[in-house]
Amino acid sequence: MIPTFADYFAALPEILLLILASGILLVDLFLRPDQRNITYLLTQFACCCVRW
Numbered sequence: 043m044i045p046t047f048a049d050y051f052a053a054l055p056e057i058l059l060l061i062l063a064s065g066i067l068l069v070d071l072f073l074r075p076d077q078r079n080i081t082y083l084l085t086q087f088a089c090c091c092v093r094w
Contacts, residue, residue: 055092062088 050057066088070081 059088059092062091 062084066081066084069084070078073080
């Protein structure tokens with residue numbers, strides 16, 4: 043049986059959160075300590091995206 047989009051629809055929020063969290067960690071790796079507010083804003087954006 044070939045999986046379809048409907049099979050993955052229930053896990054879509056978790057998959058999106060994993061992708062966004064990985065991106066945030068990569069961005070945070072290259073930020074200076076005085077730029078940590080960008081990490082906070084990206085984290086809030088990720089939470090809003092997954093909240094639906």
